Amino acid sequence: xxxxxxxxxxxxxxxxxxxxxxxxxxxxxxxxxxxxxxxxxxxxxxxxxxxxxxxxxxxxxxxxxxxxxxxxxxxxxxxxxxxxxxxxxxxxxxxxxxxxxxxxxxxxxxxxxxxxxxxxxxxxxxxxxxxxxxxxxxxxxxxxxxxxxxxxxxxxxxxxxxxxxxxxxxxxxxxxxxxxxxxxxxxxxxxxxxxxxxxxxxxxxxxxxxxxxxxxxxxxxxxxxxxxxxxxxxxxxxxxxxxxxxxxxxxxxxxxxxxxxxxxxxxxxxxxxxxxxxxxxxxxxxxxxxxxxxxxxxxxxxxxxxxxxxxxxxxxxxxxxxxxxxxxx
Amino acid sequence: xxxxxxxxxxxxxxxxxxxxxxxxxxxxxxxxxxxxxxxxxxxxxxxxxxxxxxxxxxxxxxxxxxxxxxxxxxxxxxxxxxxxxxxxxxxxxxxxxxxxxxxxxxxxxxxxxxxxxxxxxxxxxxxxxxxxxxxxxxxxxxxxxxxxxxxxxxxxxxxxxxxxxxxxxxxxxxxxxxxxxxxxxxxxxxxxxxxxxxxxxxxxxxxxxxxxxxxxxxxxxxxxxxxxxxxxxxxxxxxxxxxxxxxxxxxxxxxxxxxxxxxxxxxxxxxxxxxxxxxxxxxxxxxxxxxxxxxxxxxxxxxxxxxxxxxxxxxxxxxxxxxxxxxxxxxxxxxxxxxxxxxxxxxxxxxxxxxxxxxxxxxxxxxxxxxxxxxxxxxxxxxxxxxxxxxxxxxxxxxxxxxxxxxxxxxxxxxxxxxxxxxxxxxxxxxxxxxxxxxxxxxxxxxxxxxxxxxxxxxxxxxxxxxxxxxxxxxxxxxxxxxxxxxxxxxxxxxxxxxxxxxxxxxxxxxxxxxxxxxxxxxxxx
Numbered sequence: 015x016x017x018x019x020x021x022x023x024x025x026x027x028x029x030x031x032x033x034x035x036x037x038x039x040x041x042x043x044x045x046x047x048x049x050x051x052x053x054x055x056x057x058x059x060x061x062x063x064x065x066x067x068x069x070x071x072x073x074x075x076x077x078x079x080x081x082x083x084x085x086x087x088x089x090x091x092x093x094x095x096x097x098x099x100x101x102x103x104x105x106x107x108x109x110x111x112x113x114x115x116x117x118x119x120x121x122x123x124x125x126x127x128x129x130x131x132x133x134x135x136x137x138x139x140x141x142x143x144x145x146x147x148x149x150x151x152x153x154x155x156x157x158x159x160x161x162x163x164x165x166x167x168x169x170x171x172x173x174x175x176x177x178x179x180x181x182x183x184x185x186x187x188x189x190x191x192x193x194x195x196x197x198x199x200x201x202x203x204x205x206x207x208x209x210x211x212x213x214x215x216x217x218x219x220x221x222x223x224x225x226x227x228x229x230x231x232x233x234x235x236x237x238x239x240x241x242x243x244x245x246x247x248x249x250x251x252x253x254x255x256x257x258x259x260x261x262x263x264x265x266x267x268x269x270x271x272x273x274x275x276x277x278x279x280x281x282x283x284x285x286x287x288x289x290x291x292x293x294x295x296x297x298x299x300x301x302x303x304x305x306x307x308x309x310x311x312x313x314x315x316x317x318x319x320x321x322x323x324x325x326x327x328x329x330x331x332x333x334x335x336x337x338x339x340x341x342x343x
Numbered sequence: 344x345x346x347x348x349x350x351x352x353x354x355x356x357x358x359x360x361x362x363x364x365x366x367x368x369x370x371x372x373x374x375x376x377x378x379x380x381x382x383x384x385x386x387x388x389x390x391x392x393x394x395x396x397x398x399x400x401x402x403x404x405x406x407x408x409x410x411x412x413x414x415x416x417x418x419x420x421x422x423x424x425x426x427x428x429x430x431x432x433x434x435x436x437x438x439x440x441x442x443x444x445x446x447x448x449x450x451x452x453x454x455x456x457x458x459x460x461x462x463x464x465x466x467x468x469x470x471x472x473x474x475x476x477x478x479x480x481x482x483x484x485x486x487x488x489x490x491x492x493x494x495x496x497x498x499x500x501x502x503x504x505x506x507x508x509x510x511x512x513x514x515x516x517x518x519x520x521x522x523x524x525x526x527x528x529x530x531x532x533x534x535x536x537x538x539x540x541x542x543x544x545x546x547x548x549x550x551x552x553x554x555x556x557x558x559x560x561x562x563x564x565x566x567x568x569x570x571x572x573x574x575x576x577x578x579x580x581x582x583x584x585x586x587x588x589x590x591x592x593x594x595x596x597x598x599x600x601x602x603x604x605x606x607x608x609x610x611x612x613x614x615x616x617x618x619x620x621x622x623x624x625x626x627x628x629x630x631x632x633x634x635x636x637x638x639x640x641x642x643x644x645x646x647x648x649x650x651x652x653x654x655x656x657x658x659x660x661x662x663x664x665x666x667x668x669x670x671x672x673x674x675x676x677x678x679x680x681x682x683x684x685x686x687x688x689x690x691x692x693x694x695x696x697x698x699x700x701x702x703x704x705x706x707x708x709x710x711x712x713x714x715x716x717x718x719x720x721x722x723x724x725x726x727x728x729x730x731x732x733x734x735x736x737x738x739x740x741x742x743x744x745x746x747x748x749x750x751x752x753x754x755x756x757x758x759x760x761x762x763x764x765x766x767x768x769x770x771x772x773x774x775x776x777x778x779x780x781x782x783x784x785x786x787x788x789x790x791x792x793x794x795x796x797x798x799x800x801x802x803x804x805x806x807x808x809x810x811x812x813x814x815x816x817x818x819x820x821x822x823x824x825x826x827x828x829x830x831x832x833x834x835x836x837x838x839x840x841x842x843x844x845x846x847x848x849x850x851x852x853x854x855x856x857x858x859x860x861x862x863x864x865x866x867x868x869x
């Protein structure tokens with residue numbers, strides 16, 4: 015187990031380094047940060063001097079080495095645009111993104127599994143068909159359109175939910191801010207969470223449904239019924255439990271995507287998270303923020319993958335047996 | 344009995360709450376625009392939204408009226424020194440205090456002048472003609488210039504005055520330096536003389552300002568400002584329609600007509616200080632992207648043909664949905680040197696234009712690449728697409744390359760484009776500014792945005808002499824002369840002047856400001 019974790023951590027470090035290298039190589043094609051940093055009156059000489067001072071004229075590998083050296087010490091520099099330390103900027107935005115991602119991930123999981131089981135068990139019901147049809151909307155409509163649509167219905171027409179922002183937030187000790195403790199914070203969370211989670215929910219729902227249908231045809235389910243077990247025990251104790259391994263993998267990986275792709279939702283709802291910070295930084299080629307953000311997302315994916323691998327151990331006893339057998343030979 | 348009591352109390356507190364909310368909303372203005380201020384440091388970033396917000400917290404010596412003229416602010420009078428044309432004299436307002444209570448004196452102006460001229464200041468270039476400021480007495484300041492600078496006062500509308508004592512106490516005597524990798528106290532804290540003081544600020548989320556009771560002017564209608572950036576255009580408009588904000592400063596062009604029809608919403612429009620134009624390499628022997636061996640843009644017939652092919656009215660009606668002022672010269676109407684005939688343009692004549700192209704030696708036309716930004720100006724990419732079609736009708740096969748601003752502008756800076764779109768504002772409200780950056784030969788201190796490689800030594804001498812001419816009548820005559828030459832040479836293919844639109848709920852009145860810097864202290868509520 016320990017060896018397994020160590021190996022995974024070693025692999026993770028390589029993944030992180032690769033991400034850093036690739037993203038750094040890409041920054042060279044995003045444009046010239048100095049264009050957005052100075053006013054139109056600035057002379058060509060002053061522009062060149064600023065570029066020099068920022069080290070933008072140094073060879074690629076020198077810039078990369080300098081970035082890595084500082085990053086290892088937790089120093090990602092100062093944002094070109096907002097003039098604040100990047101680490102502080104990202105940490106102050108992270109709670110907003112994580113809160114949104116976790117809530118919408120939880121919503122997606124609960125409703126996805128619930129609807130999935132329901133549509134698998136009542137395959138021909140009217141409600142099942144309605145859910146299946148509606149889920150097509152979730153997969154086929156782009157996120158920003160869903161967001162704008164929800165804003166239009168619930169904020170502009172019905173005027174019951176806010177169209178933008180995070181509402182009032184409470185500062186908790188440890189630098190964490192949360193919108194969950196205030197009514198306006200909770201109201202502000204609803205539309206973005208639905209927008210962000212809808213795609214994941216339909217994905218999980220369709221996966222659970224397909225897996226359930228598969229498992230329900232298996233022999234051991236028939237035997238379980240033959241043993242006279244209640245429907246409840248058969249459906250949830252046996253069938254659902256056996257469908258969960260792929261579902262957990264997908265949910266875990268999707269959580270990474272939710273955090274990474276919160277960019278669009280955050281932009282539409284002016285949600286003050288790291289995704290919106292990233293987009294605003296790309297617009298003006300704020301290299302320090304872009305680099306730190308991409309490293310952060312890579313780290314999130316790496317950690318989630320690690321957790322998912324460990325969860326397999328918990329859910330599927332066969333993996334433990336295999337490992338044990340492998341080690342003894 | 345007990346129930347009634349608690350019900351009464353509930354009603355009472357509900358009424359109180361309603362009153363409180365009513366009182367708060369009566370003079371609170373919720374203001375949304377596309378981007379947040381980048382910093383609160385008043386001398387760091389010369390950038391629109393930053394200066395706009397800072398005008399509420401800090402004040403300048405002179406202010407810009409909505410008609411483009413200057414108004415007294417921290418200075419009550421200003422003039423060129425009667426004995427020395429290289430010295431500007433400013434009489435300062437008395438009885439002004441900073442938000443922390445310390446008095447405003449000439450020392451603060453002297454200090455702010457030093458700070459704004461520091462190499463890490465974004466406004467440095469606007470003050471390159473100023474040597475230093477000296478305090479003659481507590482309320483008189485002399486600014487020594489390198490030479491006669493009759494229009495320098497026009498550069499002071501974004502020169503914010505900082506408290507020298509506060510700056511020293513907080514170690515912010517110089518603006519934030521990007522390269523040094525340090526964070527400056529003034530980025531997030533402020534102490535100005537402005538009509539509003541900072542209550543709270545979360546960058547890119549919300550900035551709350553409250554009226555400063557010790558301000559020298561009358562208490563404004565708006566006593567609290569809640570400023571929220573909303574980047575997404577659709578969300579910004581939705582927030583106004585749903586009543587979550589009172590004022591939207593950056594209204595998307597396509598929504599203006601619809602918002603005008605919406606009950607409870609008022610739109611005000613006015614000319615912006617920004618022209619959109621095309622320019623082309625007029626000087627090189629051969630173009631980078633053309634399929635011909637010479638430079639078509641160097642030939643007057645080709646430039647004339649392009650002017651004849653540009654259908655400005657069609658762009659105004661179709662691309663800009665009526666929200667632009669078509670014109671022939673890159674000069675907003677309120678800028679010194681503007682004349683009605685500079686804006687006149689002829690109707691498109693495609694036959695004549697095609698004939699001119701053939702006459703110039705391209706019977707089969709030619710192809711060239713047009714570089715265009717796609718995230719800088721209103722509908723910039725769509726304007727370029729329209730022009731590609733128009734030029735196609737006269738035999739010019741234009742390949743459009745549109746990309747983000749940070750890739751587009753270096754092309755102009757490095758002379759890597761043959762044909763490009765550019766927008767230009769004139770912050771000092773004088774034609775000399777246009778000439779210095781766009782017309783003068785590119786050399787030290789001049790022509791940094793002269794991507795057309797245009798070079799006319801005779802004109803350069805005239806442009807340089809504008810800076811020190813004190814006889815304003817002769818100066819205006821010289822400006823007119825320079826414009827005549829620039830228009831005759833067709834240095835610019837100007838499309839239009841941009842129009843600003845602010846949308847607000849009924850009852851709020853915000854006039855459009857030519858620098859797009861509305862001040863909420865001047866807003867009326869009813």
